[in-house]
Amino acid sequence: MTLSPRFSITLAVFSVLFLATIVHILVVMGIPLNVQHSAYDNIATYGPDREFNLLPDVRPQQEALPDLDPAMKHATCRFQLADGPVLFDASIPTSFWSIGLFNSAGEAVYSLNNRTAGAERLSMLVLTPAQLSILRENPPENLEDLIVIETADISGFALLRAHVPHPSRANALDQALLSATCGTIG
């Protein structure tokens, strides 16, 4: 059987387009699986896990992470829930601060700011559903005062942002971020 040239050309063009679509989809879907440095990996370079590490000030050519706001100071803490629940505690003397919880893929799991926290002090407990049911059997005294976040994501990081209203406040905010804790309960 022989096909007319026009039909063959059309078939060839369609098969190129069809294959190109598949390649396009594979490339786009494959990028997240093959990135060399995720935000989760980059944060590890600023200090140990389960501890808030102060990121250097956001300045030209010295951005610790891309797309950070130069008006803010940032601290990050990386954690693995397999090592136990994580308790975040911070008291930051500024008119605006916020904290975002991200999983290891960089997706936001939970976020709040100092108004939605309902208190001046940040006290937040992050744990897995299994850890929560264990904790419920023998609850710590201050469980009522904590913001409790259940997540199935085993590893992740938190990014704490604190607004610097004036450069003169920078040192006080550095101290507040350095004394913020991201550790074990109790």
Added chain:
Amino acid sequence: MNGTTLPSQETHFGEADWQKQDLPRAIRPHRSHPLRTLSFLTLIVVLASLLGIGSAYVMIEREQPLNAVTIGSWRAYPKAGTAEADPYSVAIYTRGAVVPLASGEGLALVAREDRSGHLLDPTCIYRISGQTPTARLWTMTATDGDGHLVETRPGRVHLDSQNLLRNPDGSFEINAASEPHSGNWLPLAASANASDGMRFVLRLYDAPVTTGAALDGITLPVIERLGCP
């Protein structure tokens, strides 16, 4: 799928034009040419790969996710960095290792063009005026075309709503230029070429508009180009 049909087309192409054929094409004896078939199929695969990888590269490099909300010159990606993000923004954000502003923190809006649709140019002077949606705090930053901060004359690269001069009705005017300006001055790159590109980033913190649904009908500052050297 093409393996059985394409070879005939190839041989036909090569010979039919100059050689007189007695038999109608449909019943002509068919001889396949393995090398030519192979090169034809290879060509299809190579073209498809180039097209697929090239188009993916362009989509990712543009850094403009699909589910953007556009208001005037400003674009926001409320779903970026969440589990509902489209595959392009997932690829863009993970490749850049970007930690987005989460919905409980705020919303970032990015402008790459002025009100008349011209790409922003760091050597020009711009006026950003009007009002922002309700937010407890907002900051305005100028970056280069890739989103990186640039050196400016005063060393400062942003303005925030707490240190802003406002008109009695609450509106404001910001002058964005590399040389000092009176009033609210947003410094632009001290030494820049027009080809570096520029973005204005407006970050609204603790704002009711952090979810995409609430973004319809909000007013954002207007970016006007006042002059270029």
